[in-house]
Amino acid sequence: MSTYHPLTEREAIEISLTLKELFPEGAELTSREIGDGNLNLVFHISDPASGRSIIMKQALPYAKVVGESWPLTLDRARIESEALILEGELAPGLVPQVYHYDAELALTVMEDLSNHVIMRQGLMQNNRYPLFAEHISTFLAQTLFFTSDLGMNQQEKKLRARNFTNPELCKITEDLIFDDPYRDADTNSFDEAIRDEAAALWNDGALHLEVALLREKFLTHAQALLHGDLHTGSIFITPQSTKIIDPEFAYYGPMGFDIGAVIANLLLNYTSRDHWNSDAASAHDYRTYLLDSIRELWTKFELKFRTLWTEHGSDRIAKSAPGYIDLYLQRLLQDTIGFAGCKIVRRVVGLAHVADIDKISDSSQREHTQRLALSIGKSLIKLNRRAKSIDELISTVQTASAVKV
Amino acid sequence: MSTYHPLTEREAIEISLTLKELFPEGAELTSREIGDGNLNLVFHISDPASGRSIIMKQALPYAKVVGESWPLTLDRARIESEALILEGELAPGLVPQVYHYDAELALTVMEDLSNHVIMRQGLMQNNRYPLFAEHISTFLAQTLFFTSDLGMNQQEKKLRARNFTNPELCKITEDLIFDDPYRDADTNSFDEAIRDEAAALWNDGALHLEVALLREKFLTHAQALLHGDLHTGSIFITPQSTKIIDPEFAYYGPMGFDIGAVIANLLLNYTSRDHWNSDAASAHDYRTYLLDSIRELWTKFELKFRTLWTEHGSDRIAKSAPGYIDLYLQRLLQDTIGFAGCKIVRRVVGLAHVADIDKISDSSQREHTQRLALSIGKSLIKLNRRAKSIDELISTVQTASAVKV
Structure with missing residues (x-):
């Protein structure tokens, strides 16, 4: 799972279940890809039973804008994740909380802000x-x-x-x-x-x-x-x-x-x-x-x-x-x-x-x-x-x- | 020889002899340490027979100024060597030529400018x-x-x-x-x-x-x-x-x-x-x-x-x-x-x-x-x-x- 590839919704759920304390043991999670697909995959993963949910954002190795596509570094996921963590320390409560970052998968797991x-x-x-x-x-x-x-x-x-x-x-x-x-x-x-x-x-x-x-x-x-x-x-x-x-x-x-x-x-x-x-x-x-x-x-x-x-x-x-x-x-x-x-x-x-x-x-x-x-x-x-x-x-x-x- | 330590004059000569085309085969080199010892060792290494000479500059892991001594990164030898090479490309003839750089020893071998x-x-x-x-x-x-x-x-x-x-x-x-x-x-x-x-x-x-x-x-x-x-x-x-x-x-x-x-x-x-x-x-x-x-x-x-x-x-x-x-x-x-x-x-x-x-x-x-x-x-x-x-x-x-x- 650790070699980079764009995740499926199933894989997104599997990863979520491995992250400690985000969801109750044995939770039955649902996943919905809500990104626009131009730069990133964004999975909204929730546990209807407990009402808990998270966002899983994965960088794609390209940018798509008005039909054009060009390669784009996955390192931006690291930058985003590290910037979010730093901003959270400097301005508590004003950025989503980061729960997990996976460098190989260019993946950041963070607080769900669907109520915003x-x-x-x-x-x-x-x-x-x-x-x-x-x-x-x-x-x-x-x-x-x-x-x-x-x-x-x-x-x-x-x-x-x-x-x-x-x-x-x-x-x-x-x-x-x-x-x-x-x-x-x-x-x-x-x-x-x-x-x-x-x-x-x-x-x-x-x-x-x-x-x-x-x-x-x-x-x-x-x-x-x-x-x-x-x-x-x-x-x-x-x-x-x-x-x-x-x-x-x-x-x-x-x-x-x-x-x-x-x-x-x-x-x-x-x-x-x-x-x-x-x-x-x-x-x-x-x-x-x-x-x-x-x-x-x-x-x-x-x-x-x-x-x-x-x-x-x-x-x-x-x-x-x-x-x-x-x-x-x-x-x-x-x-x-x-x-x-x-x-x-x-x-x-x-x-x-x-x-x-x-x-x-x-x-x-x-x-x-x-x-x-x-x-x-x-x-x-x-x-x-x-x-x-x-x-x-x-x-x-x-x-x-x-x-x- | 590749683990960092301040070189002796003997070692400086030995290294010089391993560098291709600087001196004739079997040259009998002399070495003179001409640095002020505050930041770097500077060896002037010459072959009296051929008249060829080089400068070997090794960074010391400290700086000494008016009796005080504080630790200083050896990475400055890399910076110096890379800057010299780049400057030489951009402004040919206006910096000494770099013959060799050894990262482990923080050592740069370069043109002797004793005529200046x-x-x-x-x-x-x-x-x-x-x-x-x-x-x-x-x-x-x-x-x-x-x-x-x-x-x-x-x-x-x-x-x-x-x-x-x-x-x-x-x-x-x-x-x-x-x-x-x-x-x-x-x-x-x-x-x-x-x-x-x-x-x-x-x-x-x-x-x-x-x-x-x-x-x-x-x-x-x-x-x-x-x-x-x-x-x-x-x-x-x-x-x-x-x-x-x-x-x-x-x-x-x-x-x-x-x-x-x-x-x-x-x-x-x-x-x-x-x-x-x-x-x-x-x-x-x-x-x-x-x-x-x-x-x-x-x-x-x-x-x-x-x-x-x-x-x-x-x-x-x-x-x-x-x-x-x-x-x-x-x-x-x-x-x-x-x-x-x-x-x-x-x-x-x-x-x-x-x-x-x-x-x-x-x-x-x-x-x-x-x-x-x-x-x-x-x-x-x-x-x-x-x-x-x-x-x-x-x-x-x-x-x-x-x-x-």
């Missing part, structure tokens, strides 16, 4: 999550600070960065986020109605300069261990609970990339509210809720990060140099805004889109939404190096939204 | 090296560009960075350059006559902010494979030839750290000219020669780097984004100036000094020189983020020199 919903779906269903900003700001502050040179032993950090070397998954990001949307690439995918917008992206030199600078940060700034793919599809949520999943893109990179990913995906949903809400007033309310969440997210993140810096800073001169913490957080906000912009743009013209927008059935409304998203994305990218406060992000979004596009 | 002198000694002997700027700018441009995301496959770069993870040697730099000189640390070492200068360093908040920012770059910016210790004691030279040695500190860091190291050590020599030259006029001439060399070094480096960018750039958007190359080089110059400043300061108040200054026998002249060096170092650190051209570095040095200190 994928946040992207929850937002599309008009749910609100009053604790989300509190939870995600804790997750971000704890994982970013304590894996950085600011909050851990700096020699151990270098060994950890070595352990999370993740070239294949990074390349996906480098291509799909920081290159392809800004040229007429085969991988791009966009509605013909906005071809003018796509062409404008390909010819905007000032934008390319900012993207090149942000790309450089993604390539070279080993600031902290990132989740690396922190969109609302990687978040399981209820009004009371937030669980971050799927850190297979984890690597040492710029902190703002993770924070920007969350904000970008809230903003992508923001652009789509006229579709999901039943009337203009409730759409307006929901947009306000989203912008308030973004402001709260950053504000709480900054507060928590500053507290950690003061109370747990491991770098003597970083801790004591006057003004350094303020400059650090200002640059982090700038990175966050820039990366958020890049993450928005790629979801409209790049390979991978978001359901928030793609599920809008009315083509005119969808086009309007896509143009608004691109306008916000480009504005944030161009704002990034000048930004001094989160209010500038909010007002940039509001200004873009006020213009009839 | 250590550049620091050469400068102290008033020699001039008219080809140095040309050579070192080639070395820097070639090694930094082609190991960065700008000039190589970006996935291979990540694997290479992993291979050059070098926490123990980096820690020496992080402590001795980016921390200790800015606090009353036990490791500091300075003449009592300049205690006021040392205390001023410990209390200069604006300086600490700049050092914290430069330290952050050293810790997190994995831009290119650095030599990591590129002072004039790591350069063998003649008027015709330049050979860079001892890259045991090699790791992926900010490019400006290597360029700044060279400039700092030329400037340290610059401050000491009144001692080494026989009269004021020749000291003035020599200072001019050194400043001209620094300007030429940067100017040629920039030209070569720009040519590589245009002709061999591997990053599409970096290559095409308007203005990116200019911004890149401006930031690189700023880093260079900041790191040069840090490297000067640490050589006056930190643990490891330079002979250029320490060998000045007249205590008043030595004190004057040390104060000048600190003035230049601090000024460069404070200039770094504002600098736009190499002329600003030159004029900062001249201004500091003009003030009677």
Whole structure:
């Protein structure tokens, strides 16, 4: 059983029964493969008698996207498993518990979160999550600070960065986020109605300069261990609970990339509210809720990060140099805004889109939404190096939204 | 013979005889241990009959500095050997040729450069090296560009960075350059006559902010494979030839750290000219020669780097984004100036000094020189983020020199 091969549901059950204390002796388990089959197998394994259940996730040795298939390292299962365990230590309760990892099978057995919903779906269903900003700001502050040179032993950090070397998954990001949307690439995918917008992206030199600078940060700034793919599809949520999943893109990179990913995906949903809400007033309310969440997210993140810096800073001169913490957080906000912009743009013209927008059935409304998203994305990218406060992000979004596009 | 132990001269000879084609069959070799014994054994092994000779360098499992001894990884021999081989491919003729590497014995066998002198000694002997700027700018441009995301496959770069993870040697730099000189640390070492200068360093908040920012770059910016210790004691030279040695500190860091190291050590020599030259006029001439060399070094480096960018750039958007190359080089110059400043300061108040200054026998002249060096170092650190051209570095040095200190 230990040589790699994609598991059958029967094998998934057999493995589950060998794992101690997950299920009662002699339990009669059922298995259901619930993955989308593009990157991983995901088995939901449950014992109807005891009501216990687990998730078993197995990496596939290839990625399938829109019919294309290319080989992809199984080592990402190790990275995901190790990142989940580390995140669980740093941000208890905010990631699924890992019960077991099998390197040969590229297999992680973890907590079943079926009582949660994928946040992207929850937002599309008009749910609100009053604790989300509190939870995600804790997750971000704890994982970013304590894996950085600011909050851990700096020699151990270098060994950890070595352990999370993740070239294949990074390349996906480098291509799909920081290159392809800004040229007429085969991988791009966009509605013909906005071809003018796509062409404008390909010819905007000032934008390319900012993207090149942000790309450089993604390539070279080993600031902290990132989740690396922190969109609302990687978040399981209820009004009371937030669980971050799927850190297979984890690597040492710029902190703002993770924070920007969350904000970008809230903003992508923001652009789509006229579709999901039943009337203009409730759409307006929901947009306000989203912008308030973004402001709260950053504000709480900054507060928590500053507290950690003061109370747990491991770098003597970083801790004591006057003004350094303020400059650090200002640059982090700038990175966050820039990366958020890049993450928005790629979801409209790049390979991978978001359901928030793609599920809008009315083509005119969808086009309007896509143009608004691109306008916000480009504005944030161009704002990034000048930004001094989160209010500038909010007002940039509001200004873009006020213009009839 | 393959289990690690420090070699005797006899063993060094025996190993030499097993290496093919280095010496004629049955050669009668002589060996001389010429290392300082602090970090490595260095055997000079020669065959008087044929006139052939080699250097055999073996890492010791500890470092000895001013009586203290602490354990140090033998893996640095692998890093040094692999860095030398890579540098030799990228900058042919500018590093010693590596004939053999033995991992178990932490041993590198390489070209004998006894016909060269250590550049620091050469400068102290008033020699001039008219080809140095040309050579070192080639070395820097070639090694930094082609190991960065700008000039190589970006996935291979990540694997290479992993291979050059070098926490123990980096820690020496992080402590001795980016921390200790800015606090009353036990490791500091300075003449009592300049205690006021040392205390001023410990209390200069604006300086600490700049050092914290430069330290952050050293810790997190994995831009290119650095030599990591590129002072004039790591350069063998003649008027015709330049050979860079001892890259045991090699790791992926900010490019400006290597360029700044060279400039700092030329400037340290610059401050000491009144001692080494026989009269004021020749000291003035020599200072001019050194400043001209620094300007030429940067100017040629920039030209070569720009040519590589245009002709061999591997990053599409970096290559095409308007203005990116200019911004890149401006930031690189700023880093260079900041790191040069840090490297000067640490050589006056930190643990490891330079002979250029320490060998000045007249205590008043030595004190004057040390104060000048600190003035230049601090000024460069404070200039770094504002600098736009190499002329600003030159004029900062001249201004500091003009003030009677």
